[in-house]
Amino acid sequence: MESAAVSLEAVEKRFGSTVALSSLTLEASAGEFLVLLGPSGCGKSTALRIIAGLEQPTSGTVRISGKVVNEVEPKDRDVAMVFQSYALYPHLSVRKNIEFPLRSRRMPAEERELRVKEAARSLQLEELLERKPGQLSGGQRQRVALARAIVRQPKAFLMDEPLSNLDARLRVEMRAELVELHRRSRTTVLYVTHDQVEAMTMGDRVAILRGGVLQQVGTPKQVHARPANLFVASFIGSPPMNLFPGALLDDPGVTLGVRPEHFSIGDGGPLRAVVTLVESLGHEHHVACRIGGADGSLVIVRLPAAVSPPEIGQQVSLGVTDRVFRFDSESGQLLEAT
């Protein structure tokens, strides 16, 4: 199937006086899995809806396969969308739901049947074809929504938080399945999520948005290793990066950042700290320490499971084992990573 590059050029969207997107320029190349990541209200869903044609940009250009589609109706854009709510037609059977986009395009019955069969097989829905969406579990509905999207063999998939209504286990399963689906079809995917784990594990590249403004685009590795600014630094990584505004360097213009996994405990490091909390997750420990007395900064340290964690209340010394990020406190921009 043909896959398409999708691009937004200086796209702006206002709802009254609210700016949902401000001059967003972003391109997903053909076959790429691009994740739009950000907290709620950052404009990521608006961007997706603009690509689908469900919203008109206030200004700017939307292109699919290089063609400007600003004036093209959603039905003629040849993209498939998966909604957070799944948006299955409740009065139609699973089969008719999957068939709906094909019937809308007046595809001959034989080919339609073949396509539905294939989509149902690839998502293990064969047994459920005659059921109504109301009789399915959340995970099954999710599969039907995906089947309805893939059956069309569109130029691109737009997915709006498709996994956020699933329970944690199912989410992990579906994550793997989506990645596999993408690997097989190599169709462009634009995937919206607020979950950084999804973004980091699924995306070829991740675009991080905040307040309608693009913060950084890069591979998961790039945005983790070189966050463009304080927002990206604190948004990517779990637990988030420890930030020390000014205090440690006696330079209020610079904020230091150290990731929790880049601290070591008890190797005679230079920082004195008191352990206030230890969370053992099985595969790792999260240790919260306070440095510089009772009203000092709180630091989260991530230790591998093999290391035995300190006791609460224990005095420890902290050392930095890997890179330290320096950010401009005023603008938040990354100055250097050493």
Added chain:
Amino acid sequence: MRRRAVREAALAYAMVLPAFAAFVVFVFYPLAKTVDLGMYRVPPFPGLPSKFVGLSQYASVLSHSQFLAPLWNSTLFVLFTVPTGIVIGLAMAVVAHRELVGIRVFRTIFSSTIATSVAVASVIFFTLLDPTTGLFAYWIGQRGGTGILGNPTWALPAVAVVSIWQNLGFSFILMSAALASVPDDLMEAAAVDGASGSRRFFRVTVPLISPTLFFAAIIGVISGFQTFGQIDLLTAGGPNGHTNVLLYQIYTVFYENADTGTASVMAVALFVILVVLTLVQFAFVHRKVFYAGEG
């Protein structure tokens, strides 16, 4: 445990009792009394005692043209008013469903007829349709004569138009509420799925609002068969019985002929007809209706 269940049941019955008593006094007793009255033949001259004739009066009245002709008129009236009222109400609701500047003004205008009574609607149309001074006669360029309400062919459709107009506000509000209940993301999914506007409407919207369409049809049929005010005010059943619908006939027989027996038989027949029609609608239309949350 058992005693507690008995106590709870007793309390529940005690709470149902007032409503049940009201039903007995105002619904069940009058119904039974009407069935009973239908078994007594009222003599043509006042002052003579009624005679018990049993079900034979039911047989004779229900096969007579004084019942069958009004029944036919009522049926025509329902066929004229119900589908048209639903379709126009739905069309207006679709138009007013868009978020446009000033749309509230139209929504208010569209729903305004709900604030008119049958009497007001009848007076407005009576004036419009007056053969000498009415606007309608002026428009069609035929002044004088019997006018449309005196025309045997057009009188019933004219009264039907008045009914449709008067019920339009209700139909509009009902359909607007139904449209508002259709989730936006379903319509958006259908748009992205490549469905045209008409396909989205007939394949997604209509099935999803079918419970409301069904409700409107039942309510419309029931109120259509119970039409009285418009007939009384506009045509009084004329010309020559062409707008004499069933309820108006019952009224005439009861009050003007003082024939309680015949009137009761017709009233019972109307009740049975409405019950049967409702059940039939449930049985047939129900299969085509989709209820949200249903599997």
